Amino acid sequence: MTQLGNVTPLFQDLAKVEHEHNLACQECSLYRLCLPLGLHNNDLIQLDKIIKRSQSYSRGQPLFSTQTPFNSIYVVRSGSFKTTVSAVDGREQVTGFYFPGEFVGLDAIYEQAYRSNAKALESSSVCELPFDMLQELGANMPQLQVQMMSRLSKELSGDKSLMFLLGKKTAEEKLATFLLSISRRFQDRGFSAREFQLSMSRGDIANHLGLAVETVSRLFSRFQDEGLIDIHNKSISIRDVEKLKALCG
Known part of the structure; x- marks a missing residue:
């Protein structure tokens, strides 16, 4: 005992x-x-x-x-x-x-x-x-x-993907690819692939993609007008994944 x-x-x-x-x-x-x-x-x-x-x-x-x-x-x-x-x-x-x-x-x-x-x-x-x-x-x-x-x-x-992205793609292809990449990374971590926060600034995104800030802002507005995404401050909602994929080139 x-x-x-x-x-x-x-x-x-x-x-x-x-x-x-x-x-x-x-x-x-x-x-x-x-x-x-x-x-x-x-x-x-x-x-x-x-x-x-x-x-x-x-x-x-x-x-x-x-x-x-x-x-x-x-x-x-x-x-x-x-x-x-x-x-x-x-x-x-x-x-x-x-x-x-x-x-x-x-x-x-x-x-x-x-x-x-x-x-x-x-x-x-x-x-x-x-x-x-x-x-x-x-x-x-x-x-x-x-x-x-x-x-x-x-x-x-x-690194190789970024080199290709910066060297060969158009501005809209770069931003579409960037958004889908962020979406996939959030999904891999168990978060929503459709709705997420972009913690980086528009200036950081533009710098990363080799674009002007004005170009990035214009493309975000265009993507929203075309029904691809919804934007509220830093919140992004992806509304049409297939069309966004088609833009990736």
Whole structure:
């Protein structure tokens, strides 16, 4: 009876630890990225131990810059971020937008230095993954290495798509492609593909697509007049997906 009395609290404690861990994972943007990997619970616990969940970043607050020493990569937990690179003359180019579950800073791995500046587009938070500790874990978790390779490949694919978008498509094709891309990314994260908020400014969109702000504003108005979308401040409702796809070229 004494032994059974000691064992029961032990199982209760283990159950409590597992319950609290599962809650932590489910509340984290990494949840949907980690669990499909087939990692064992012990692996997930080890991964969870190195993750630093940050305080909130306010709109415009830097996550990192090209002057920040490279120590970590990040996953957006809530909100959104943009990355920019600066030319010698001070001009900025918006290179990407990042939403919950997406990695920021992967391009820093090769040279061990951040190649862009990242800022919050709204009140946001991230999961910070110290890179040295992530490498140590990856040595014992092949599936974690596979996931990182997949993310790096996705980033490279996105860069090539952007080059094609900027170089070959018309203004209306660029904006239509951009809207459908954002729609698909929200859908992948379990949000509505038809109704969503554009946290970035019209100026950021224009800069990212290589267009004038006036051109982007005119196209948004035209798309709305033609019944493709509805716009209310930063809220977008896609009304005709097929016509929008037809505009992508």
